[in-house]
Amino acid sequence: MIKQRIKEAVEKAVKTVFGEIPLPQFEIETPRKGSFGDYATNIAFVLKKSLDLPPLEIAEKLVQELYKERNLFEKVEVAKPGFINFWVSTRYYLENLLKVIEEKDNYGRINLGKGKKVLIEFVSANPTGPLHIGHGRGAAYGDSLARVLEFTGYSVIREYYINDKGTQMDILGESVYLRAKELKGEKINFPEDFYKGAYIYDIAKKVLADYPNLLELEKKEAIAICREIAIKTILEDIKSDLERFRVVYDSWYSEKSLYEKGKVDALINLLKQKGLVYEKEGALWFRSSDFGDEKDRVLIRSNGEYTYFAGDIAYHHEKFVDRGFDLAINLWGADHHGYVKRLKGALKALGLNPENLEVILIQMVNLIEGGELKSMSTRQGEFVELKELLDEVGVDATRFIFLSRSSDSPLDFDIDLAKKQSQENPVYYVQYAHARICSIFEKATEQGLGEINWREVDFSLLSSEEEIALAKKIEEFKEVIESAGKFYAPYKLTYYLLDLAKQFHEFYTKHRVLSEDISLTLARLGLCLGCKIVLKNGLNLLGVNSPEKM
RNA sequence: GCGCCCGUAGCUCAAUCGGAUAGAGCAUUGGACUACGAAUCCAAAGGUUGCAGGUUCGAGUCCUGCCGGGCGCGCCA
Numbered sequence: 001m002i003k004q005r006i007k008e009a010v011e012k013a014v015k016t017v018f019g020e021i022p023l024p025q026f027e028i029e030t031p032r033k034g035s036f037g038d039y040a041t042n043i044a045f046v047l048k049k050s051l052d053l054p055p056l057e058i059a060e061k062l063v064q065e066l067y068k069e070r071n072l073f074e075k076v077e078v079a080k081p082g083f084i085n086f087w088v089s090t091r092y093y094l095e096n097l098l099k100v101i102e103e104k105d106n107y108g109r110i111n112l113g114k115g116k117k118v119l120i121e122f123v124s125a126n127p128t129g130p131l132h133i134g135h136g137r138g139a140a141y142g143d144s145l146a147r148v149l150e151f152t153g154y155s156v157i158r159e160y161y162i163n164d165k166g167t168q169m170d171i172l173g174e175s176v177y178l179r180a181k182e183l184k185g186e187k188i189n190f191p192e193d194f195y196k197g198a199y200i201y202d203i204a205k206k207v208l209a210d211y212p213n214l215l216e217l218e219k220k221e222a223i224a225i226c227r228e229i230a231i232k233t234i235l236e237d238i239k240s241d242l243e244r245f246r247v248v249y250d251s252w253y254s255e256k257s258l259y260e261k262g263k264v265d266a267l268i269n270l271l272k273q274k275g276l277v278y279e280k281e282g283a284l285w286f287r288s289s290d291f292g293d294e295k296d297r298v299l300i301r302s303n304g305e306y307t308y309f310a311g312d313i314a315y316h317h318e319k320f321v322d323r324g325f326d327l328a329i330n331l332w333g334a335d336h337h338g339y340v341k342r343l344k345g346a347l348k349a350l351g352l353n354p355e356n357l358e359v360i361l362i363q364m365v366n367l368i369e370g371g372e373l374k375s376m377s378t379r380q381g382e383f384v385e386l387k388e389l390l391d392e393v394g395v396d397a398t399r400f401i402f403l404s405r406s407s408d409s410p411l412d413f414d415i416d417l418a419k420k421q422s423q424e425n426p427v428y429y430v431q432y433a434h435a436r437i438c439s440i441f442e443k444a445t446e447q448g449l450g451e452i453n454w455r456e457v458d459f460s461l462l463s464s465e466e467e468i469a470l471a472k473k474i475e476e477f478k479e480v481i482e483s484a485g486k487f488y489a490p491y492k493l494t495y496y497l498l499d500l501a502k503q504f505h506e507f508y509t510k511h512r513v514l515s516e517d518i519s520l521t522l523a524r525l526g527l528c529l530g531c532k533i534v535l536k537n538g539l540n541l542l543g544v545n546s547p548e549k550m
Numbered sequence: 551g552c553g554c555c556c557g558u559a560g561c562u563c564a565a566u567c568g569g570a571u572a573g574a575g576c577a578u579u580g581g582a583c584u585a586c587g588a589a590u591c592c593a594a595a596g597g598u599u600g601c602a603g604g605u606u607c608g609a610g611u612c613c614u615g616c617c618g619g620g621c622g623c624g625c626c627a
Contacts, residue, residue, distance in 0.1 A: 301625040
């Protein structure tokens with residue numbers, strides 16, 4: 001990567017000019033303005049203290065040395081307060097095109113993770129109802145992040161943690177049971193905090209079909225049947241929605257199985273041995289306040305039931321200790337932020353490094369329809385299902401929109417805008433660039449340019465502003481990948497792709513690819529092919545298709 | 551009351567773990583199709599980065615205090 005090469009050149013120059021001095025952290029960055037070159041470094045500011053010289057003077061001395069790197073730089077300059085600006089030889093960007101063409105799908109792949117084993121747990125919605133729009137954001141983000149991490153050298157497992165145990169499941173079972181009674185003509189009193197969605201009726205019908213004598217069974221047994229069938233049915237529905245959304249998990253992990261394997265009891269015993277729990281008012285408490293939490297938390301309630309927290313500690317303990325993951329990434333809705341300290345505290349208490357758990361909090365999704373904000377609640381059955389979104393908007397546009405914001409930023413999902421297959425919808429802007437390039441190649445093939453030996457193409461014929469800018473943008477892909485991987489931020493790719501597409505459209509409008517001049521035609525086709533490859537690789541990391549025709 | 555996140559152009563958002571003159575898209579206004587796809591391009595206009603201090607070569611970014619919004623604060627998950 002060019003950045004790395006510049007960094008090495010700077011380090012070498014420092015050594016030559018100032019001898020062996022301690023070298024603090026410094027940056028090679030891309031300036032916002034083109035007039036400051038392709039890259040810049042703050043090395044002079046960083047060395048100011050130890051050398052006790054004005055930054056400008058340090059920079060000037062270094063530039064004299066750096067200027068010798070003629071093959072790499074076209075120009076090296078000192079700017080105002082003490083920046084050093086680099087203009088990279090355009091030859092570098094043009095030669096890179098051949099690399100892109102040869103590496104194809106693998107162009108941009110880097111080894112940031114060095115094979116580290118990472119578990120990404122996301123969505124993990126309770127199986128108490130269908131996925132809605134908010135889950136969709138987590139699904140898109142988690143899956144895309146997984147793709148990015150795979151691309152940056154991690155060994156990734158995608159996992160869905162199934163909360164198939166506890167109070168909510170009981171309520172779910174009872175909700176179905178009551179609806180079954182109602183369907184059989186009994187008058188029922190449906191409690192306020194039960195699940196009210198229409199899908200509960202569907203499940204009740206299904207239960208009655210499988211167990212016609214359900215209501216004659218003992219109530220406890222009947223509810224248990226309702227609960228099991230409900231969980232299974234809902235989970236299947238969730239799974240099929242996710243698959244349709246191009247989200248495929250490696251592992252579906254049952255909370256209940258943790259108990260059946262005795263993991264939770266083993267963990268509680270471990271905490272007891274370490275003296276980290278105590279009994280109070282009939283409940284078992286964990287001393288989480290000793291580990292950064294605001295207060296102590298209950299593990300076993302006074303009625304003997306385990307809390308969700310107890311299972312979750314065991315779950316995470318197992319992730320690191322038994323399953324050997326180096327890194328666990330959890331994607332949670334931002335409404336769970338209060339839970340982070342608690343869980344990290346538990347890891348600390350167990351002697352595990354809390355930094356190996358990365359919790360990404362994803363802000364809420366606001367649904368806008370007809371310019372109006374719609375509120376959502378699973379219990380009330382008032383929500384837009386992911387299914388509905390996929391029917392109306394489509395997978396590509398939905399994913400692209402979900403991936404167009406930082407996780408810190410709440411997302412307004414304007415369903416009317418998302419449905420529009422027009423310029424207002426940015427996903428098509430990127431896809432259109434890809435389709436346009438495919439169309440050029442189709443034409444090229446018709447004209448007998450089917451097989452091209454790219455090694456013989458003279459890329460130095462590309463000399464216009466738009467051509468160079470596009471080649472540079474293509475080269476930048478590697479940096480974007482690095483940044484997306486480093487910050488767990490797939491949305492950075494979305495912005496990049498819009499930028500790349502823009503650069504392509506500009507080039508396309510100004511220059512004709514297929515012309516009488518065969519050498520130039522081939523060079524421009526190479527530029528287009530490089531762009532196409534990067535568009536496709538990028539879209540692929542977002543889980544969005546790259547259509548050849550639209 | 552306490553904690554977390556956010557506040558940037560009319561709207562929706564960027565800004566590379568502190569970098570230079572804060573950028574895009576949409577909307578608005580004006581322009582560009584007899585050649586590879588106009589789902590495109592070009593141009594104009596749009597800002598005291600919520601407010602007030604502080605830290606330093608340098609602050610949208612870090613610290614403190616306010617103001618405004620969202621979300622949490624259970625022996626729920």
